[in-house]
Amino acid sequence: MTAPPLGKDLVGLEDLSADQIRLILDTAEPFKEVSERPIKKVPALRGKTIVNLFFEASTRTRISFEFAEKRLSADTVNVAASGSSVQKGETLVDTARNLEAMRIDMVVIRHPSSGAAEFLGNRIRSNVINAGDGKHEHPTQGLLDLLTIRDKHGKIDGIKVCLVGDVLHSRVARSNIWGLLKLGAEVGVCGPDTLLPRGIEELGVCRFRRIEEAIEWADVLNVLRLQLERMEMGFIPSVREYYRVFGVTAERLEKVARPMTIMHPGPMNRGVEIDSRVADGPHSVILDQVTNGVAVRMAVLYLLAGGRPELADAAKRSGGLE
Amino acid sequence: MRPLLLKGGRVIDPSRGFDQVADVLIQDGKIAAVGTGLGLPDGAEVRDVRGNVVAPGLVDVHVHLREPGNEDVETIASGARAAAAGGFTTVCAMPNTDPVTDNQAAVGFIVRQSARAGLTRVYPIGAISVGQKGERLSEFGEMVGAGAVAVSDDGKPVVSSHLMRTALEYARTFAIPVADHCEEPTLAAGGVMHEGLVAARLGLKGIPAAAEEIMVGRDVLLAGLTGGHVHLCHVSTRGSVALIRSAKEQGVRVTAEVTPHHLTLTERDCERYDTHAKMNPPLREAADVAALRQALKEGVIDCIASDHAPHAYDAKEAAFDDAPFGIVGLETAFAVAYTELGAGGILTLAELVHRMSTAPAAAFRLPGGTLKPGAAADVVVLDVAARWTVDPAAFFSKSRNTPFSGRALAGRAALTLVGGKVAHQAEAPAGS
Numbered sequence: 001m002t003a004p005p006l007g008k009d010l011v012g013l014e015d016l017s018a019d020q021i022r023l024i025l026d027t028a029e030p031f032k033e034v035s036e037r038p039i040k041k042v043p044a045l046r047g048k049t050i051v052n053l054f055f056e057a058s059t060r061t062r063i064s065f066e067f068a069e070k071r072l073s074a075d076t077v078n079v080a081a082s083g084s085s086v087q088k089g090e091t092l093v094d095t096a097r098n099l100e101a102m103r104i105d106m107v108v109i110r111h112p113s114s115g116a117a118e119f120l121g122n123r124i125r126s127n128v129i130n131a132g133d134g135k136h137e138h139p140t141q142g143l144l145d146l147l148t149i150r151d152k153h154g155k156i157d158g159i160k161v162c163l164v165g166d167v168l169h170s171r172v173a174r175s176n177i178w179g180l181l182k183l184g185a186e187v188g189v190c191g192p193d194t195l196l197p198r199g200i201e202e203l204g205v206c207r208f209r210r211i212e213e214a215i216e217w218a219d220v221l222n223v224l225r226l227q228l229e230r231m232e233m234g235f236i237p238s239v240r241e242y243y244r245v246f247g248v249t250a251e252r253l254e255k256v257a258r259p260m261t262i263m264h265p266g267p268m269n270r271g272v273e274i275d276s277r278v279a280d281g282p283h284s285v286i287l288d289q290v291t292n293g294v295a296v297r298m299a300v301l302y303l304l305a306g307g308r309p310e311l312a313d314a315a316k317r318s319g320g321l322e
Numbered sequence: 323m324r325p326l327l328l329k330g331g332r333v334i335d336p337s338r339g340f341d342q343v344a345d346v347l348i349q350d351g352k353i354a355a356v357g358t359g360l361g362l363p364d365g366a367e368v369r370d371v372r373g374n375v376v377a378p379g380l381v382d383v384h385v386h387l388r389e390p391g392n393e394d395v396e397t398i399a400s401g402a403r404a405a406a407a408g409g410f411t412t413v414c415a416m417p418n419t420d421p422v423t424d425n426q427a428a429v430g431f432i433v434r435q436s437a438r439a440g441l442t443r444v445y446p447i448g449a450i451s452v453g454q455k456g457e458r459l460s461e462f463g464e465m466v467g468a469g470a471v472a473v474s475d476d477g478k479p480v481v482s483s484h485l486m487r488t489a490l491e492y493a494r495t496f497a498i499p500v501a502d503h504c505e506e507p508t509l510a511a512g513g514v515m516h517e518g519l520v521a522a523r524l525g526l527k528g529i530p531a532a533a534e535e536i537m538v539g540r541d542v543l544l545a546g547l548t549g550g551h552v553h554l555c556h557v558s559t560r561g562s563v564a565l566i567r568s569a570k571e572q573g574v575r576v577t578a579e580v581t582p583h584h585l586t587l588t589e590r591d592c593e594r595y596d597t598h599a600k601m602n603p604p605l606r607e608a609a610d611v612a613a614l615r616q617a618l619k620e621g622v623i624d625c626i627a628s629d630h631a632p633h634a635y636d637a638k639e640a641a642f643d644d645a646p647f648g649i650v651g652l653e654t655a656f657a658v659a660y661t662e663l664g665a666g667g668i669l670t671l672a673e674l675v676h677r678m679s680t681a682p683a684a685a686f687r688l689p690g691g692t693l694k695p696g697a698a699a700d701v702v703v704l705d706v707a708a709r710w711t712v713d714p715a716a717f718f719s720k721s722r723n724t725p726f727s728g729r730a731l732a733g734r735a736a737l738t739l740v741g742g743k744v745a746h747q748a749e750a751p752a753g754s
């Protein structure tokens with residue numbers, strides 16, 4: 001038996017090699033097709049039990065994982081923080097022990113503390129998939145962004161991608177930075193200095209203080225959600241001013257001749273970080289991101305469960321995955 | 323008590339600049355004589371300590387012993403036992419207990435518990451403010467009368483500059499230092515590690531170096547203004563070092579301490595969310611470590627203090643954000659410092675003994691830190707050739723939260739005497 005191609009857990013893209021990331025993206029390709037079938041189901045994870053453990057509300061990520069799990073025929077249980085013992089008092093350690101006792105195969109965890117997924121993964125035998133831990137990483141979002149860029153541009157190597165907005169508090173930004181750098185993209189970040197981590201250039205990204213410069217430079221803008229509570233915390237003076245200085249608007253995009261790919265991990269604040277005309281415009285791939293999210297999560301679940309990459313490909317040709 | 327002769331060790335007494343092979347005679351709990359060819363009193367016990375170092379017992383001006391209030395993680399007795407095992411004969415207990423040690427009765431309780439334990443001397447530090455609330459001064463005079471040797475609101479910074487000023491002024495009457503945990507709370511709020519690249523990568527909120535340096539700057543200015551003695555706890559940044567250096571050059575009455583972990587570990591030790599590397603102030607950068615070592619060598623930083631902070635196993639078994647700050651240090655302090663600084667050529671052994679014994683005793687005007695004839699026989703015999711591996715399960719402390727677990731270290735206390743009485747003896751005794 002060879003070692004599983006991704007290891008036991010998926011905690012973050014920082015820990016993956018370029019080859020492992022490419023493997024996930026390539027494995028996602030045949031799964032895209034599954035979602036186009038009239039019967040959107042393959043038996044790849046039949047008999048596997050997956051718990052979606054969400055300590056933080058996130059409708060879209062949870063639904064995306066759930067679709068991915070169901071389309072692979074896994075049995076799934078959703079545990080939401082509200083209305084369960086995970087909400088108050090029970091520690092992450094006890095949660096881990098209880099899950100272990102129930103002999104589940106995989107855990108998809110979303111948690112407000114950075115490091116929570118790794119913590120859980122180190123304490124249970126089941127596979128752990130990080131669905132967002134604090135401000136650390138959101139690897140499946142990073143992967144679906146990579147897949148979307150690859151679909152749109154035919155490659156990732158050499159593409160210039162700028163993350164716009166609240167990089168400081170964004171797990172999506174961190175996963176994007178690692179994934180993009182590993183696959184050879186050039187990465188920029190743009191936002192007020194209050195929302196960019198000090199010293200982030202040392203990771204190998206370039207910093208833009210003005211959105212106009214970022215637009216001038218980039219092939220892809222990945223516009224991050226601005227949490228409105230950042231205002232109360234004093235990181236920005238007002239939403240109005242943020243939109244005026246950093247908003248990704250049609251007027252700003254019109255100034256560059258090239259088409260600009262527009263991405264957003266959602267949920268969007270229209271008129272805060274992004275103009276509706278841009279979000280709904282011809283170069284927006286925001287809905288492709290959502291579609292790719294299911295395929296990428298199917299690929300991650302499949303590979304972590306021990307699915308062999310070449311089988312996914314063969315299955316695509318023969319029309320069935322086992 | 324039988325007279326005791328420690329024979330043939332390398333005697334290092336920084337208080338007198340003494341460093342040579344000699345015998346130390348202890349009689350009636352006091353140092354009777356230091357020299358060669360000492361006459362042996364009737365019935366004296368002789369211990370051959372050749373190859374070992376005989377030094378004044380180590381002094382730690384910053385420990386948290388959790389009693390009263392949290393006796394399941396440490397007590398004064400268990401802390402004193404751990405201290406003795408680490409070669410310490412004197413420790414100063416911070417007042418952030420529950421209830422806070424902010425009055426004469428609470429101070430007296432610690433003095434009595436220390437006497438009952440009969441091991442390493444535990445001197446209480448009283449709170450600066452009532453309940454450590456940062457509002458009203460507590461009764462320094464009453465607390466000093468009951469045995470307090472300093473005041474501090476450690477665990478919390480003194481936010482009000484006015485309170486800090488009045489504390490420095492008022493403390494002058496009693497000739498005690500005001501020890502401050504330097505942390506500007508609005509900058510540090512919510513932070514769990516050093517603000518830098520590692521925090522950015524891990525997605526953890528950082529505490530910038532400036533949060534400490536602003537308060538160090540304020541405190542030395544206020545010490546200059548008042549003529550009071552400020553003692554800066556657990557200095558962690560190169561910027562703080564520069565501020566202290568310049569204040570000392572201007573004659574400000576400032577002393578400072580640094581922990582073994584800030585001298586040896588960096589922000590990188592927080593990788594993989596290791597909660598045993600979570601402390602406040604946080605572990606900083608390599609350049610800070612280098613500056614702290616240099617400052618200790620030069621005496622800009624006066625002494626090493628452990629900031630021994632016991633926590634329950636379960637508390638550290640948590641996500642990084644949720645774990646408490648702090649680590650235990652009494653049983654590893656000397657060996658960590660000796661291995662990293664002594665054997666590493668940064669400090670000579672005599673300098674290290676000075677920074678862990680004579681200098682902290684002087685900073686807090688405590689007895690100890692000397693082998694002068696007539697002084698209490700607070701003595702440590704250090705087996706500097708010993709090689710050992712840190713095993714937290716073997717700690718005398720009730721807590722095990724250390725980032726040094728599994729580390730191979732050099733040097734340990736073979737014998738610790740407090741007032742001539744054996745407070746600790748290592749398993750393989752130093753001679754017989």
Ligand SMILES: [Zn+2]
Binds near residue numbers: 478503556
């Ligand atoms: Zn402190």
